[in-house]
Amino acid sequence: MSAVASATAAPDQAPTRRLQTHRVILVLVALALIGMAIAFGRWDWLPRYGPRLWSGLLMTLAMLAGSACLGFLLAVPLGLVQVTGPVWLKVPAQAFCTVIRGTPLLLQLWLLYYGLGSLFPSIPEIRTSFLWPYLREAWPYGLAALTISFAAYEGEVMRGAFAGVPAGELQAARAFGMSRGQTLRRIWLPRALHRALPTLSGETVLQLKSTPLVATITVVDLYGVISRVRQETYLVYEPLLLLAAIYMILTAILVLVFRFFENRIPTRGH
Amino acid sequence: MKKHLLGTICLSVVLGLAATAAQAEQVKLGIAAEPYPPFTSPDASGNWQGWEIDFAKAVCEEAELDCVVTPVAWDGIIPALTSNKIDMIVGSMSITPERQQTIDFSDKYYNTPTIVIGAKDLEFEATPEGLSDKTLGVQVATIHQVYANKHFAPAGATIREYQTQDEANNDLAAGRLDAVQADSIALKAFLKTEAGQACCEEKGVVAADVEVLGPGVGIGLRKGDTELKEKLNAAIKEVRANGTYAEISKKYFDFDPWGN
Amino acid sequence: MIDWSLLALDPPGWGGVLLQGLFATLQIAIGGYLLGAVIGIFGALGKLYGGPVTRDLMEVYTTIVRAVPELILILILYYAGTDLLNQLLGLVGWGPVDISGLAAGIFVIGVVQGAYSTEVIRGAIKAIPPGQLEAARAFGFSPATVLRRITIPAMLPYAIPGLANLWLIATKDTALLAVVGFSELTLVTRQAAGTTKSYMLFFLAAGALYLAVTLISNAVIGMVERRSRRGFARPG
Numbered sequence: 215m216s217a218v219a220s221a222t223a224a225p226d227q228a229p230t231r232r233l234q235t236h237r238v239i240l241v242l243v244a245l246a247l248i249g250m251a252i253a254f255g256r257w258d259w260l261p262r263y264g265p266r267l268w269s270g271l272l273m274t275l276a277m278l279a280g281s282a283c284l285g286f287l288l289a290v291p292l293g294l295v296q297v298t299g300p301v302w303l304k305v306p307a308q309a310f311c312t313v314i315r316g317t318p319l320l321l322q323l324w325l326l327y328y329g330l331g332s333l334f335p336s337i338p339e340i341r342t343s344f345l346w347p348y349l350r351e352a353w354p355y356g357l358a359a360l361t362i363s364f365a366a367y368e369g370e371v372m373r374g375a376f377a378g379v380p381a382g383e384l385q386a387a388r389a390f391g392m393s394r395g396q397t398l399r400r401i402w403l404p405r406a407l408h409r410a411l412p413t414l415s416g417e418t419v420l421q422l423k424s425t426p427l428v429a430t431i432t433v434v435d436l437y438g439v440i441s442r443v444r445q446e447t448y449l450v451y452e453p454l455l456l457l458a459a460i461y462m463i464l465t466a467i468l469v470l471v472f473r474f475f476e477n478r479i480p481t482r483g484h
Numbered sequence: 485m486k487k488h489l490l491g492t493i494c495l496s497v498v499l500g501l502a503a504t505a506a507q508a509e510q511v512k513l514g515i516a517a518e519p520y521p522p523f524t525s526p527d528a529s530g531n532w533q534g535w536e537i538d539f540a541k542a543v544c545e546e547a548e549l550d551c552v553v554t555p556v557a558w559d560g561i562i563p564a565l566t567s568n569k570i571d572m573i574v575g576s577m578s579i580t581p582e583r584q585q586t587i588d589f590s591d592k593y594y595n596t597p598t599i600v601i602g603a604k605d606l607e608f609e610a611t612p613e614g615l616s617d618k619t620l621g622v623q624v625a626t627i628h629q630v631y632a633n634k635h636f637a638p639a640g641a642t643i644r645e646y647q648t649q650d651e652a653n654n655d656l657a658a659g660r661l662d663a664v665q666a667d668s669i670a671l672k673a674f675l676k677t678e679a680g681q682a683c684c685e686e687k688g689v690v691a692a693d694v695e696v697l698g699p700g701v702g703i704g705l706r707k708g709d710t711e712l713k714e715k716l717n718a719a720i721k722e723v724r725a726n727g728t729y730a731e732i733s734k735k736y737f738d739f740d741p742w743g744n
Numbered sequence: 745m746i747d748w749s750l751l752a753l754d755p756p757g758w759g760g761v762l763l764q765g766l767f768a769t770l771q772i773a774i775g776g777y778l779l780g781a782v783i784g785i786f787g788a789l790g791k792l793y794g795g796p797v798t799r800d801l802m803e804v805y806t807t808i809v810r811a812v813p814e815l816i817l818i819l820i821l822y823y824a825g826t827d828l829l830n831q832l833l834g835l836v837g838w839g840p841v842d843i844s845g846l847a848a849g850i851f852v853i854g855v856v857q858g859a860y861s862t863e864v865i866r867g868a869i870k871a872i873p874p875g876q877l878e879a880a881r882a883f884g885f886s887p888a889t890v891l892r893r894i895t896i897p898a899m900l901p902y903a904i905p906g907l908a909n910l911w912l913i914a915t916k917d918t919a920l921l922a923v924v925g926f927s928e929l930t931l932v933t934r935q936a937a938g939t940t941k942s943y944m945l946f947f948l949a950a951g952a953l954y955l956a957v958t959l960i961s962n963a964v965i966g967m968v969e970r971r972s973r974r975g976f977a978r979p980g
Binding site: 329 | 796797800801808810811812813814815816817819820823824827912916917918919920922923930933934937941943944947948950951954955957958959
């Protein structure tokens with residue numbers, strides 16, 4: 215995953231960023247293609263679905279933000295125990311990462327929603343608990359599956375990040391008389407987070423690209439709304455092309471936001 | 485050997501595409517790739533069976549067509565037809581004016597009322613008022629989705645849309661839905677299963693809306709495929725007349741699904 | 745409580761159907777992966793040595809594929825790709841061809857994989873000490889010979905970790921074809937689960953199969969990596 219993540223992060227800066235003749239022509243060709251798509255495609259449905267597309271977009275973003283934040287919070291302990299934890303924590307954490315990274319997210323999602331969900335009616339305690347109104351909805355399952363997946367991939371990254379902090383720095387902290395907890399809090403964790411930050415951008419883009427899967431369990435995200443458009447208008451391409459364009463814009467915004475933050479965090483030395 | 489690796493890969497990919505392109509003249513009979521008993525469902529040997537499969541085979545035989553059952557995702561079955569991935573849809577698809585703008589249909593080959601089923605511990609009727617505070621499950625890209633959004637959603641019902649009917653039924657049994665709307669034959673088959681008996685009962689037939697619900701189920705065809713359409717229409721008529729239709733139906737139902 | 749006989753290999757057990765699904769998954773993963781590798785080699789060469797237009801087009805291709813969710817790419821390519829091919833063939837006068845689900849699946853996974861392969865292979869080629877390529881050219885090797893004899897063999901050790909990762913992604917991306925109704929492992933699992941109502945059992949069984957593929961692949965990848973690293977200085 216890390217290879218893909220780094221590949222997603224940022225293309226090499228071309229040596230020249232001047233506006234070259236061929237590039238102008240390519241841009242014109244692209245504009246012509248877009249123009250043709252607008253002129254010859256059917257887009258009259260767009261205003262009708264505007265509000266729904268907006269709420270779908272919000273759902274997609276909520277899924278992305280929620281699962282990335284929760285997943286990252288889980289990933290830190292997952293990575294830490296794999297490096298330094300006792301065996302009874304290390305082995306389950308490794309197994310968790312291997313299993314989640316070794317099976318398709320779609321399958322995990324369906325296992326959670328249709329598999330676990332179909333077991334609930336046989337347990338009356340769950341149906342009478344305060345959680346039931348949430349368990350009836352689809353989004354908690356989608357959020358859970360996305361969170362678990364993000365935690366497993368990012369947990370692997372955090373493991374590498376924790377292991378990669380130079381031992382000398384930790385020894386120095388101990389030599390200053392810091393306790394294990396203080397070393398972790400003041401030195402190890404911040405240094406590991408710093409090392410893991412560059413991969414976060416790529417992993418988050420991958421996570422964004424995973425979110426449309428939640429539409430298969432009745433969560434109405436951006437993809438779900440577009441599916442609805444496809445079914446109601448019987449258009450094959452236009453809605454999908456619009457969707458692809460929206461995701462490209464979202465990816466671009468994500469990459470830019472992360473680049474902005476990365477530039478603000480000073481990196482020296484290593 | 486190693487240096488030919490690249491060439492070999494290229495060649496095998498091209499050959500693979502060519503080989504699959506070689507067989508033509510078969511009619512691809514598109515069905516929804518999901519269990520929809522008793523019409524179509526997969527069995528443990530990987531084949532598809534059910535009333536609709538038997539019926540389609542009889543029609544193909546009558547029309548002397550070499551039909552190949554091709555499962556595709558239901559929510560993409562019309563795009564699959566218009567982009568030539570399949571040649572006809574035999575998927576319990578109702579003939580509606582909305583769909584007729586995009587595809588063509590054969591004559592109808594069965595017709596069933598649309599009903600709503602719901603949890604036993606809830607008392608309600610299949611009316612906009614009855615469903616106003618309920619969560620109703622429908623399958624995407626069906627007349628039921630259109631109907632529920634037109635009649636029940638404005639009254640306050642929450643509509644949940646599933647990719648397959650089977651998953652909607654499953655969620656009803658799991659208590660995550662209050663009600664499900666679909667064809668009566670499919671839903672009554674579900675009510676007879678163990679899970680269906682335990683949880684649910686019929687709540688009633690929905691009010692008529694021919695504009696949405698259509699006059700029955702037909703074989704979906706590409707527009708302009710008139711030759712195939714005529715062949716199929718003749719075959720449906722013949723299968724109905726010569727008793728094959730009744731014979732197939734007897735295997736699955738204790739009534740005549742032809743409807744009126 | 746759990747009816748294990750549902751997993752028996754012969755009907756009425758569904759084990760045979762699951763294995764058929766696994767076979768279809770592997771076929772698509774292998775085909776798509778190889779197609780992706782071929783696209784990747786040409787893509788990388790195009791990006792490194794191609795003219796400015798080729799370079800920009802390759803950049804557009806890899807950027808789009810990496811920015812748009814695989815699910816959506818698969819839907820677009822699955823419907824549009826084969827449709828366009830048929831229209832092109834129609835223009836040439838070959839008439840419509842029948843593109844099987846398998847070929848379409850391989851094509852779709854291959855195009856997606858190709859973008860990532862391009863990046864991996866481009867990085868690997870850039871890691872080849874330039875002296876090796878210069879020496880080959882100095883000996884009068886034609887560009888094609890340089891590619892075959894030097895570039896591809898020399899970049900492989902650098903590319904293997906990335907390519908291995910892509911293989912694991914390919915096996916999992918095939919699951920997305922379930923959404924277009926292709927009968928690979930995930931879809932047949934969903935069908936078996938729906939028909940028998942044993943959702944947990946079948947999803948867990950399919951998960952075990954995917955995991956087995958990953959673990960076996962990891963073992964093989966480890967062996968290949970060790971072999972390809974012979975003669976390299978040990979890191980650290």
